[in-house]
Amino acid sequence: MEDCLFCKIIKGDIPSTKVYEDELVYAFRDINPRAPVHVLIVPKKHISTLNDLQPDDELLMGHIALTTKKIAELEGIAESGYRTIFNCGKDGRQMVMHIHCHVLGGKLLHE
Ligand code: AMP
Numbered sequence: 549m550e551d552c553l554f555c556k557i558i559k560g561d562i563p564s565t566k567v568y569e570d571e572l573v574y575a576f577r578d579i580n581p582r583a584p585v586h587v588l589i590v591p592k593k594h595i596s597t598l599n600d601l602q603p604d605d606e607l608l609m610g611h612i613a614l615t616t617k618k619i620a621e622l623e624g625i626a627e628s629g630y631r632t633i634f635n636c637g638k639d640g641r642q643m644v645m646h647i648h649c650h651v652l653g654g655k656l657l658h659e
């Protein structure tokens with residue numbers, strides 16, 4: 549998707565601080581962190597919102613869930629705990645229309 553911010557980040561056209569990458573996902577630090585650890589996990593495949601998921605995406609979404617665990621281990625928050633969030637649509641306050649999982653850890657700054 550040419551106009552998608554996160555597709556541009558995945559391609560490297562917009563800089564980001566990478567935390568983890570594999571063939572299916574890219575994970576990087578949120579530019580406006582709301583907790584000491586705030587990482588976004590995005591699928592390399594462009595999917596706009598959770599509403600756009602198809603049955604074929606089941607493995608990919610499972611992979612994102614397993615990646616949250618990997619990020620928590622890498623960031624040293626697996627034991628202390630963390631929060632994972634997918635925002636969807638206007639009322640869900642989704643600002644970037646490429647699905648992403650927020651991983652928030654350390655002391656949460658905002659409830
Ligand atoms: P959401 O509201 O769920 O769509 O979250 C989008 C997130 O992307 C917000 O937490 C933003 O701070 C973050 N964000 C926006 N632009 C960038 C960027 N260039 N690099 C890293 N994170 C970004």
Ligand code: ZN
Nearest residue numbers: 552555594646
């Ligand atoms: Zn995209």
